[in-house]
Amino acid sequence: MKQELLKVQALSRHFGGLAALNNVSFSVAKGEIIGLIGPNGAGKTTAFNVISGTMPPTSGQVIFAGQDISGRPPSQVVVSGLARTFQSTSTYPQMTVAQNVYRGLLSRLEGSAVARLVGRRERLLKPAQVSNEVDAILEMVDLQSWREVAAGSLAYGLQKKLGIAVALATRPTILLLDEPAAGLNHEECNELSKLLRQLQEQQGLTLLLVEHHMALVMELCERIVVLVQGEKIAEGSPGEIRENPAVVEAYLGAPDYAHA
Amino acid sequence: MAHFSMPGSSLGRKEWGLLSLLGVLAIWPWFMGAFVLHLAILTSLNVLIVNGLSIIARSGQLSFGHAAFAAVGAYVSVLLSVEFGLPILLTSAIGLLMAALVALLLGWVILRLKGVYFVLVTFSFGELMRLALLDWGELTGGANGIANIAPITLFDFAFDSRSRFYALALLVAFLSMLLMRRLFASHFGQAIDAVYENPALAESTGLSVHRIQIVAFVLGSMLAALGGILQARYIGYISPESFNPGISVAFITMLVIGGQRSVWGPLVGALLLTPLPELFRGAVHTQNIFYGAALILILRFMPGGLASLMSLFKRTEDKK
Numbered sequence: 001m002k003q004e005l006l007k008v009q010a011l012s013r014h015f016g017g018l019a020a021l022n023n024v025s026f027s028v029a030k031g032e033i034i035g036l037i038g039p040n041g042a043g044k045t046t047a048f049n050v051i052s053g054t055m056p057p058t059s060g061q062v063i064f065a066g067q068d069i070s071g072r073p074p075s076q077v078v079v080s081g082l083a084r085t086f087q088s089t090s091t092y093p094q095m096t097v098a099q100n101v102y103r104g105l106l107s108r109l110e111g112s113a114v115a116r117l118v119g120r121r122e123r124l125l126k127p128a129q130v131s132n133e134v135d136a137i138l139e140m141v142d143l144q145s146w147r148e149v150a151a152g153s154l155a156y157g158l159q160k161k162l163g164i165a166v167a168l169a170t171r172p173t174i175l176l177l178d179e180p181a182a183g184l185n186h187e188e189c190n191e192l193s194k195l196l197r198q199l200q201e202q203q204g205l206t207l208l209l210v211e212h213h214m215a216l217v218m219e220l221c222e223r224i225v226v227l228v229q230g231e232k233i234a235e236g237s238p239g240e241i242r243e244n245p246a247v248v249e250a251y252l253g254a255p256d257y258a259h260a
Numbered sequence: 261m262a263h264f265s266m267p268g269s270s271l272g273r274k275e276w277g278l279l280s281l282l283g284v285l286a287i288w289p290w291f292m293g294a295f296v297l298h299l300a301i302l303t304s305l306n307v308l309i310v311n312g313l314s315i316i317a318r319s320g321q322l323s324f325g326h327a328a329f330a331a332v333g334a335y336v337s338v339l340l341s342v343e344f345g346l347p348i349l350l351t352s353a354i355g356l357l358m359a360a361l362v363a364l365l366l367g368w369v370i371l372r373l374k375g376v377y378f379v380l381v382t383f384s385f386g387e388l389m390r391l392a393l394l395d396w397g398e399l400t401g402g403a404n405g406i407a408n409i410a411p412i413t414l415f416d417f418a419f420d421s422r423s424r425f426y427a428l429a430l431l432v433a434f435l436s437m438l439l440m441r442r443l444f445a446s447h448f449g450q451a452i453d454a455v456y457e458n459p460a461l462a463e464s465t466g467l468s469v470h471r472i473q474i475v476a477f478v479l480g481s482m483l484a485a486l487g488g489i490l491q492a493r494y495i496g497y498i499s500p501e502s503f504n505p506g507i508s509v510a511f512i513t514m515l516v517i518g519g520q521r522s523v524w525g526p527l528v529g530a531l532l533l534t535p536l537p538e539l540f541r542g543a544v545h546t547q548n549i550f551y552g553a554a555l556i557l558i559l560r561f562m563p564g565g566l567a568s569l570m571s572l573f574k575r576t577e578d579k580k
Binding site for chain 1: 447448451454460461462464465466467470471472
């Protein structure tokens, strides 16, 4: 049994009378790639937001590396090693690629006011190492040649990559990716898949991705959690999920109707 | 930071030229008599205060109660001097700390509000401060204010004439400009800009939006308080109307017209808009219409303010 890194326990989030997330539990082991899938409105993004601290849960817990992080703001959650990316591109558009990454690692700078504001954190960085660290991060996602280009003028696919780089600059142990393939063409999608695999194998990163792109999820993920209308209906390997009648029904409708 | 360039961290030749021009402009009032000197002092103090407002604005919040913090600094320091006869450095320090404390407590609660809600609450705070100063007559002198405030005396040297006080005001304004430059070239300044440009991304990379905005609010409010302290000592008189919400609006006008996203903005705004009302004393009410119109036009057509003209100029130079 691999070491458990992230544990989501009976997590619920209600918006007024609507249970966007209802009693969902799953766990992620260190080094795993887990996919969170489900049709539109299944509560994937809500789950994502609650885990990363963007909104507090109505009930239930998020345990990360043995600590209860539920209800903490994202700036605190990321300090403990859980980082996220955004569904659409999210960068500082007027800043260069390198400056974007630099801003991503600000909270790790030793002796800076920023690091003091967010409290103690591991993997602190000396100011003299900033340039090297920026290069190291850019190399991980293969963006070195775009170093001095303004983020806003990059192609969409590269901007999404930069989003991952900025998150990586916080040196997380787990990275939550919100629809990383959305808006990418076939080629970019393959490249993304290769990149994520690389991050897992070379950096020992654990990945949890919310994704619509089935082919990517099936190819990449070791385990898949399926949400439908805020509830978890299945969990298993890609093969198991493909065969699962409840999942097939959720996506395609019940066989009765399909034949009708 | 050798091969990692941060935006605006070194002075170009253009900026040195501009600086020497400013130097000449700064010395000129000493030869121009009392009125120009008076305007130069007010301008220097406004540079200081609007710099404070700019720190807050760059973190993404527009404070409509900036003058209220000048009031806190002024009233606390003056009352401590008048009532207890404490030395000026001590009363000034306590005035600054009180302003910082008020900003911290207020900021902790209201900086979670965004946009127009924050504007409304800070505006109310400014009005509340004015009413409190009016009503608390036994201590503050009410509407009559406090008159005959002694000038600043440091080591037996009294800043009791206009030309002497101008030296002090100019020095403080210069130091506040230096602070701005250093702050926004520092890691913390980058964090402030990050919070403004993309709060969700900043927050998710460990830059706590709330905490960074609190620090910016406290720091900016302290600069306002320092301005209030100096102004009280220069004019020798304070009243609730010296710091009413209209004054806060004047500071915002200077910031917006000067430029919100540039370290030069407050300087340009204060330099342009401090002398104007004094020169057009005869048209007190009509001029407000012009400021309003200027504010709207700038926001619509030049959101970077007049300071953005400088970078525009620089860019065309670079292309040559």
